[in-house]
Amino acid sequence: MSVVIARQLKKTYISGDITVNAIQGVDFNIEPASFVSFIGPSGSGKSTLLNMIGCLDPPTEGTLQVAGKEITNLNRKEAALFRGKNIGFVFQDFNLIPVLSVFENVEYPLLMVQNWSKEKREKRVLDLLDAVGMADQANKKPSQISGGQKQRVAVARALVTNAKLVLADEPTANLDRETANRIIGLMKQMRDDFQTTFIFSTHDPRIVENVEITFTLEDGKFTSHTDNHGGDHV
Amino acid sequence: MEETMFNILKLATRNLQRYRRRTFLTSMLITLGVVAVLLFISISGSFKAMMIGQITDSMLGHLQIHKKGYLASIDSLPLNRNLSGKQLQKIEQVLSQEKAVESYSMRIKLGAMFSNFTETTNIRLNSVLPDEELRTAPLLMERMIEGEKEGLLKKGEILVPELIAKGMKVKVGDSIVLVANNKDGSVNGQTFMVRGILEGISGPGGRDGMIHLDDAKALLRIDGDEVSEVAIRLKDIDQLPAVFARLKAELESMKNKDGKPVFEVHSWEKLSPFFNIAKMIDLMTFFIKIMLVAIVLVSIMNVMVMAVYERINEIGTIAAIGTSPGKIMSLFITEGFLMGVLGTAIGTAISLASILIMNGSQISFDFGRQKGLLLSPTIGAYDVVTVVFIVIVIAVAASLQPAYKAAQMDPNTALRHV
Numbered sequence: 001m002s003v004v005i006a007r008q009l010k011k012t013y014i015s016g017d018i019t020v021n022a023i024q025g026v027d028f029n030i031e032p033a034s035f036v037s038f039i040g041p042s043g044s045g046k047s048t049l050l051n052m053i054g055c056l057d058p059p060t061e062g063t064l065q066v067a068g069k070e071i072t073n074l075n076r077k078e079a080a081l082f083r084g085k086n087i088g089f090v091f092q093d094f095n096l097i098p099v100l101s102v103f104e105n106v107e108y109p110l111l112m113v114q115n116w117s118k119e120k121r122e123k124r125v126l127d128l129l130d131a132v133g134m135a136d137q138a139n140k141k142p143s144q145i146s147g148g149q150k151q152r153v154a155v156a157r158a159l160v161t162n163a164k165l166v167l168a169d170e171p172t173a174n175l176d177r178e179t180a181n182r183i184i185g186l187m188k189q190m191r192d193d194f195q196t197t198f199i200f201s202t203h204d205p206r207i208v209e210n211v212e213i214t215f216t217l218e219d220g221k222f223t224s225h226t227d228n229h230g231g232d233h234v
Numbered sequence: 235m236e237e238t239m240f241n242i243l244k245l246a247t248r249n250l251q252r253y254r255r256r257t258f259l260t261s262m263l264i265t266l267g268v269v270a271v272l273l274f275i276s277i278s279g280s281f282k283a284m285m286i287g288q289i290t291d292s293m294l295g296h297l298q299i300h301k302k303g304y305l306a307s308i309d310s311l312p313l314n315r316n317l318s319g320k321q322l323q324k325i326e327q328v329l330s331q332e333k334a335v336e337s338y339s340m341r342i343k344l345g346a347m348f349s350n351f352t353e354t355t356n357i358r359l360n361s362v363l364p365d366e367e368l369r370t371a372p373l374l375m376e377r378m379i380e381g382e383k384e385g386l387l388k389k390g391e392i393l394v395p396e397l398i399a400k401g402m403k404v405k406v407g408d409s410i411v412l413v414a415n416n417k418d419g420s421v422n423g424q425t426f427m428v429r430g431i432l433e434g435i436s437g438p439g440g441r442d443g444m445i446h447l448d449d450a451k452a453l454l455r456i457d458g459d460e461v462s463e464v465a466i467r468l469k470d471i472d473q474l475p476a477v478f479a480r481l482k483a484e485l486e487s488m489k490n491k492d493g494k495p496v497f498e499v500h501s502w503e504k505l506s507p508f509f510n511i512a513k514m515i516d517l518m519t520f521f522i523k524i525m526l527v528a529i530v531l532v533s534i535m536n537v538m539v540m541a542v543y544e545r546i547n548e549i550g551t552i553a554a555i556g557t558s559p560g561k562i563m564s565l566f567i568t569e570g571f572l573m574g575v576l577g578t579a580i581g582t583a584i585s586l587a588s589i590l591i592m593n594g595s596q597i598s599f600d601f602g603r604q605k606g607l608l609l610s611p612t613i614g615a616y617d618v619v620t621v622v623f624i625v626i627v628i629a630v631a632a633s634l635q636p637a638y639k640a641a642q643m644d645p646n647t648a649l650r651h652v
Contacts, residue, residue: 056554056646076642077558084556091649095551099248111241113556118237157555 001068003164003197004030004053009062011048011220022048024220025062030199030213032164035191037200037207040217046201047169049217053199054087054167055079067164084113088158088196090168090187094150096142096157103129103138106156114161128156131193132186148179152186159190165197166190172204184210242561246568249541256537257573263533264577264625265584267526271621272585274522276611277592278515284607285508286471292373293440294502295339295465296474299325299485302495304462305505311345311358311462313417319459321496328484329466334477336469337369340461342450343442346414348394350402357398357412360442361450364388370467381406381430386444391429393444399431406430412445416454424453474501526621527628530577534570534632541569542636549640550648559641566637567630574629578622589613 011023022045030036038046051057052064055071056079064072067086074082089095096105106125110116116124129135132152137145142153151171158166168187172180184207191198200207208214214226250257290296304315317325322340329335341362348357364386368374375383379396387393392412394404404410406428413423426445434441450456468477478501485497503509542549549562589611597609 051646054554056649077560080553080556080558082556083554087556089551089554091551093547095547095649097245097548097552099245099252108552109555112238112552112561113558115238161556 001032002029002065003032003034003067004028004199005063005065006053007063009049009052009064010060011045011052011057012060022220023052023059026220026222028215028222028225030197032197033191033195034213035188035198035211036213036215037202037211038215038217039202039208040223044217045220046217048220050167050169050199050201053165054089055083084109084161086164088161088163088166090151090154090158090166090171092170092173094142094147094154094174096150096153098142101139101141102134102145102153105142105153106160109157109161124160125156128160129153131159131190132156146179147175148183151175151179151183155183155187155190159194159196162194163196165199168198168200168202170202170204171200172202172207177206180204180206238561242564242568243572245565246572249545249565249569250572253541256540257576260533260537261573261577261580264530264574264629265581267529268578268581268621268625269585269588271519271522271526272582272613272618273588273611275519275617275621276585276589276613277609278519279613279617280609280611282512282515283612284610286502286512288373288435289506289508290371290467290471290502292371292377293435294505295370296468296471296502297466297478297481298500298502298505299464299466299481300462300498300500302498305498305500308343311343313344313454313462316342316417316460316462317464317497322459322461322464324488325464325485325497328481329464332477332481334468334470334473336467337366338464338466339363339366339370340447340459341367341463341465342447342454342456342460343462344414344450344454346412346453348398348402348443349411349413350404350408351411353402355398355402357395358442359392359412359445359450361445361447362386363447370465372467377433377435378430379433381428383430387429387446389446389448390425390427391446392426393430393432394428395432395441395443396434397441398443399428404428412453414453416456420455422453422455424449523621523624527624530574530625530628531632534573534629535636537573538566538570538633538636542566542640545640546643546648546651549643550645550651553643553645554649562643563637563641566640567633570629570633570637571626574626577629578625581625582618582622585613586618 006026006028008025008027009023010025013020013022038049040046048057052059053066055074059072063070069082071082097108100108103125106128107121110121110124126135129138132155134149134152134156137149142150172183175183187198188210190196200211212228215222216224301315301317307315329338339362341360344359346357346359348355368386375386378393392410408428409425410428411423411425413421415421432444468474482499485499486495488496490496553562592609592611598606599609600607
């Protein structure tokens with residue numbers, strides 16, 4: 001079963017007299033363990049789409065199922081709970097909590113969102129840090145590690161709860177070429193290891209080269225849909 | 235759940251450490267407020283307790299019973315409003331059943347002419363039975379600044395108030411004459427030996443002389459038992475409101491043949507003008523507490539509003555990864571709570587140390603005609619707990635609005651905040 005199913009999805013922003021149709025009735029399915037990107041120029045609606053899938057922004061019209069649940073009408077608390085259980089986030093600016101150590105940052109969703117026991121938590125966090133190559137930096141604060149290392153920690157944090165879906169908004173925008181390539185490789189590896197779906201919103205051609213499915217957006221509509229395994233669709 | 239609470243506490247502590255100078259300055263502001271309030275309460279409270287002790291233990295007693303209407307005309311010391319023997323029996327009967335009463339003293343208050351054989355002046359006198367009076371006003375002896383204290387006074391002796399002794403140039407051992415009118419208007423005189431000089435204190439009766447009750451009866455040609463007032467001392471002044479209410483209910487319900495009340499019962503609070511000063515002190519304490527509340531409210535709210543504003547992006551992140559609005563709110567409330575606890579803990583420690591130092595330093599002061607009063611500030615656990623409670627509750631209350639704002643923040647908007 002598809003991990004994301006969108007039908008006639010629309011998002012309209014109204015500010016005073018101005019109405020912006022950010023997403024104009026899109027339909028798509030995303031299958032489990034896929035590596036997908038939304039690309040397009042600024043203002044095309046890719047971040048809006050990502051935010052709707054992440055339960056951060058409700059659609060104006062249409063239906064949206066994520067991980068088997070219709071999320072269109074979730075209230076704030078239900079949305080938080082759903083995100084905590086099913087969705088991991090990787091941000092452009094890493095968004096680690098500066099007062100927590102690397103270990104504590106990865107541990108945070110298990111402790112504050114999911115209430116795992118201490119033993120289970122410690123094992124899971126260390127496994128994830130090991131998987132992203134950050135186990136030896138576990139006690140450092142985010143300010144003591146590099147940008148690439150921060151993004152590795154962010155990937156570990158996104159995966160620690162066994163999320164079905166990781167949403168990454170421009171995850172390589174603040175990284176140099178070499179580091180970006182490593183992070184993309186890491187995420188692909190994580191996808192293979194944990195069978196997690198990764199959805200990117202990006203301008204970065206390095207990501208586009210690596211993803212399996214690309215949705216190109218323009219003015220809130222898909223202009224193309226490229227499946228690296230199966231060719232182009234319009 | 236416990237672990238989550240601990241983690242919230244840990245996060246809140248670290249967030250406070252993130253802006254150490256700001257946390258320190260805010261906590262110091264709270265500390266200053268707490269120190270000001272606790273020191274004011276301890277100093278004013280000890281001053282109040284000392285003055286109340288002086289007034290009740292050396293003169294008024296805790297309660298007084300008079301014939302109805304006596305107090306309204308007390309300035310003229312009316313002898314025709316004295317309590318009769320039968321009425322006194324009723325009072326003694328009621329008092330004997332009241333376990334909270336330590337002792338009581340019967341007094342006749344009178345006005346007289348005081349003559350040293352060369353000059354004459356007016357004097358107000360309080361006539362007492364020395365043993366009863368000393369049990370009821372145990373600090374009375376301390377007001378004797380000259381003369382033999384032991385036994386207070388005997389028949390034929392007078393304790394002269396300090397100002398009259400100075401004005402009339404009377405010394406201990408001198409003879410003087412008192413001339414008084416009885417309630418029928420006839421005049422009588424009697425010679426007395428000056429037994430001692432009494433220091434004046436603030437309040438009604440504070441500058442009265444003192445003679446033996448039997449001498450007053452002889453001077454006023456009173457046959458049988460008759461007194462102007464019954465002063466009562468309680469075992470514990472904290473029982474005053476309850477005992478006062480009981481005596482008032484019982485005695486003031488007794489009616490004469492005309493159906494009118496016979497007795498009136500008053501506490502020292504009604505009798506002494508110092509009660510108004512005590513009330514003023516309480517009022518000042520209240521306003522100082524209000525100022526403390528304002529300090530805590532404004533300083534914590536200011537810091538928490540700043541904290542929320544500075545961490546909008548972080549709030550967006552923790553909300554996005556699934557932290558519930560309730561937990562986000564708890565996080566910010568805990569920060570305010572911790573700042574309140576820190577400021578209060580330091581403030582309480584400084585205050586208690588200052589009180590100890592002041593007690594060790596034996597600071598003395600003068601109040602009116604009373605010289606060399608020793609300042610011995612004390613503070614009860616109740617006052618400390620009240621102030622601590624107020625500060626912490628206000629600290630939490632001040633954090634509520636910023637915390638609520640953080641919890642209600644739209645994660646999508648918060649994440650886009652730069």
